[in-house]
Amino acid sequence: SGVSKEDADIYAEAVRRGDVIFLALPDTRIPAIYERDVAPNLSKGKTLLFAHGFAVFYRTIVPPKDVDVIMVAPKGLGPMVRCEFVEGRGAPGLIAIQQNPSGKAKRIALAWAKGIGCTRAGVIETTFREETETDLFGEQAVLCGGMSALVRSGFETLVRSVYAPVPASFECQYVLKFHVDLLHETGTSGLRPLLSEKA
Numbered sequence: 001s002g003v004s005k006e007d008a009d010i011y012a013e014a015v016r017r018g019d020v021i022f023l024a025l026p027d028t029r030i031p032a033i034y035e036r037d038v039a040p041n042l043s044k045g046k047t048l049l050f051a052h053g054f055a056v057f058y059r060t061i062v063p064p065k066d067v068d069v070i071m072v073a074p075k076g077l078g079p080m081v082r083c084e085f086v087e088g089r090g091a092p093g094l095i096a097i098q099q100n101p102s103g104k105a106k107r108i109a110l111a112w113a114k115g116i117g118c119t120r121a122g123v124i125e126t127t128f129r130e131e132t133e134t135d136l137f138g139e140q141a142v143l144c145g146g147m148s149a150l151v152r153s154g155f156e157t158l159v160r161s162v163y164a165p166v167p168a169s170f171e172c173q174y175v176l177k178f179h180v181d182l183l184h185e186t187g188t189s190g191l192r193p194l195l196s197e198k199a
Contacts, residue, residue, distance in 0.1 A: 090117030
């Protein structure tokens with residue numbers, strides 16, 4: 001899987017010595033790395049931490065019953081989470097507890113959420129299933145599917161209506177960021193009145 005023996009040894013040692021093992025990896029890479037480096041070195045009482053519920057919910061890995069399995073899912077990409085933290089704010093987050101043999105899983109999840117700034121903005125408890133399915137829907141249907149289709153459709157409509165491609169593109173793509181910022185600040189209830197005032 002492209003990992004040197006030295007790196008694999010480091011990963012294995014980190015799992016043996018660590019209390020919380022954070023699998024901050026793409027969903028497609030987690031199974032192989034978990035199988036090779038994590039599973040053989042896990043022991044009772046450790047905590048497996050995920051930023052997304054996919055691997056656990058879809059059982060591409062199956063953790064042993066004697067470890068805590070938790071998720072802290074910031075609602076933003078890594079650079080945005082870091083930027084918000086540095087600015088003294090935080091990205092909101094979701095936490096979920098899949099297994100809790102220690103009785104301390106929720107405390108560990110909340111501590112991690114606090115450590116990365118999520119508690120500054122707000123943390124909501126959910127399940128691995130709910131986070132996985134809503135996240136996939138949001139990414140695939142709203143962001144990658146719906147938003148890009150809306151921008152393309154709007155652009156094509158303007159160009160077919162004899163508007164020049166550059167201002168049509170500017171209106172449909174660049175201005176989208178302004179609208180998303182408004183949506184982020186005010187929610188859907190505040191977006192329309194602000195746009196009316198702008199007009």
